[in-house]
Amino acid sequence: MTIEIFAVGGYEEVGQNMTAVKVDDQVVIMDMGIALDKLLLWGESTDALEEPELQRMGVLPDDSVLDKYRNNVTAIIASHAHLDHIGAMGKLAKKYNAPIVGTPFTLGILKENLREEKQKPTKFVEMQFGEVMELGDLAIEFLHVTHSTPQTTFTALHTSEGIVFYANDYKFDNYQALEKPPDYKRIEKLGREGVKAMIVESVRADDPSKTPSELVAKQMLNDTITETLNDNNGILVTCFSSHIERLNSILEVGKKLGRQIVFCGSSMSKYMNVAQKCGIRDFSEFEIYGRSKGRKKALNEAAKNKQDYIFVVTGGQGEPNAVLSRIANGEYEYKIDPGDEVIFSCSTIPNPSNMANRDILERKLQFYGARIFRDVHVSGHAGKEDHRDLLTMLNPEHVIPCHGGLDKLSSYAKLASERRDDKYLLGETMHILQNGQRLDLGAKA
Ligand SMILES: [Zn+2]
Numbered sequence: 001m002t003i004e005i006f007a008v009g010g011y012e013e014v015g016q017n018m019t020a021v022k023v024d025d026q027v028v029i030m031d032m033g034i035a036l037d038k039l040l041l042w043g044e045s046t047d048a049l050e051e052p053e054l055q056r057m058g059v060l061p062d063d064s065v066l067d068k069y070r071n072n073v074t075a076i077i078a079s080h081a082h083l084d085h086i087g088a089m090g091k092l093a094k095k096y097n098a099p100i101v102g103t104p105f106t107l108g109i110l111k112e113n114l115r116e117e118k119q120k121p122t123k124f125v126e127m128q129f130g131e132v133m134e135l136g137d138l139a140i141e142f143l144h145v146t147h148s149t150p151q152t153t154f155t156a157l158h159t160s161e162g163i164v165f166y167a168n169d170y171k172f173d174n175y176q177a178l179e180k181p182p183d184y185k186r187i188e189k190l191g192r193e194g195v196k197a198m199i200v201e202s203v204r205a206d207d208p209s210k211t212p213s214e215l216v217a218k219q220m221l222n223d224t225i226t227e228t229l230n231d232n233n234g235i236l237v238t239c240f241s242s243h244i245e246r247l248n249s250i251l252e253v254g255k256k257l258g259r260q261i262v263f264c265g266s267s268m269s270k271y272m273n274v275a276q277k278c279g280i281r282d283f284s285e286f287e288i289y290g291r292s293k294g295r296k297k298a299l300n301e302a303a304k305n306k307q308d309y310i311f312v313v314t315g316g317q318g319e320p321n322a323v324l325s326r327i328a329n330g331e332y333e334y335k336i337d338p339g340d341e342v343i344f345s346c347s348t349i350p351n352p353s354n355m356a357n358r359d360i361l362e363r364k365l366q367f368y369g370a371r372i373f374r375d376v377h378v379s380g381h382a383g384k385e386d387h388r389d390l391l392t393m394l395n396p397e398h399v400i401p402c403h404g405g406l407d408k409l410s411s412y413a414k415l416a417s418e419r420r421d422d423k424y425l426l427g428e429t430m431h432i433l434q435n436g437q438r439l440d441l442g443a444k445a
Pocket residue numbers: 080082085147169
């Protein structure tokens with residue numbers, strides 16, 4: 001048996017995640033993501049451009065390394081609903097005659113995205129945690145883990161030579177309100193069965209910490225929303241639309257003020273509707289406005305009684321077309337007045353376009369006298385000490401860090417070397433790959 005790992009995308013950047021695992025003649029693809037920062041850099045919409053152009057621009061992963069094996073692909077795994085993991089599926093999945101396998105929430109979002117992109121339907125296979133999909137000599141198993149969007153999965157690819165484990169993205173969060181803690185028991189059991197290789201994210205491998213729980217973010221929101229002087233002012237909160245757990249925290253905290261909570265933004269409406277359909281959180285008692293007409297009406301009506309509302313809006317990255325920028329630009333009767341609170345329950349993704357957009361937005365808000373609360377947020381990515389725990393639980397033979405540039409991949413290699421047991425040696429059992437490279441894990445007769 002031969003096992004080969006193809007580093008297709010996400011090995012030189014944060015974004016455009018795509019890895020392929022070839023076991024003898026069978027290939028399983030893990031994720032097909034987009035590089036959002038590159039898209040912003042070129043200022044284009046993906047709808048207007050075709051795949052080769054987008055690959056040259058670095059927006060989509062260049063999957064030409066798989067050209068020879070197109071007919072050998074038997075499954076495409078969608079690990080979770082973030083665009084840097086599923087955003088390229090509309091353009092690339094159709095090249096392979098294979099179903100896309102994912103949890104109900106991930107597939108629900110993916111189907112919405114494909115509809116928006118006017119892509120033809122693809123074959124989908126829905127899997128729940130703990131389920132196993134047989135693929136000839138291989139089997140795919142989904143394990144529950146936590147992240148910053150619901151129903152994120154670890155994927156275990158069972159082969160006769162051991163397991164290939166895909167852990168991209170995750171955090172170990174034991175206190176989420178809407179999801180159980182990660183399935184540590186099953187992870188440890190797989191570790192005892194024997195893991196041949198682990199492909200693991202490295203976004204925060206350089207952060208010497210354990211990433212705090214969402215419960216901490218909720219408490220930060222509590223401190224910000226309920227413990228500040230805000231009797232008569234407007235309150236606007238923004239966060240990543242895909243972060244249903246955070247939206248729930250905003251709701252729980254916001255309810256204490258007795259104000260009406262209203263959600264505005266097309267992507268927010270999409271994620272909330274799919275979460276509701278999947279039974280993750282019932283939002284039916286709240287007003288959600290995805291379309292511009294409804295949004296305008298709601299914001300215009302609230303303008304007279306700002307003290308009665310909390311608006312949860314899109315635009316935490318300063319995106320010029322999102323609701324928060326539109327409010328700052330004076331497009332609605334709801335204006336920013338001195339003392340109004342704008343709470344950023346998100347980080348700024350550090351790329352030039354976002355940084356510039358956020359700076360412009362904050363300056364406008366400040367011009368009108370808004371109080372700005374930044375970084376009321378915890379990360380969705382594992383820190384160094386989470387990575388150490390996963391490494392100990394799985395004890396893989398080989399490790400392939402992914403989802404980062406050389407700096408982040410190296411940080412992962414460094415943390416593994418700090419174990420001082422010489423198990424992970426660079427080039428032998430710890431492998432730093434670049435996009436387009438392949439790694440042969442050795443053949444056995
Ligand atoms: Zn993610």
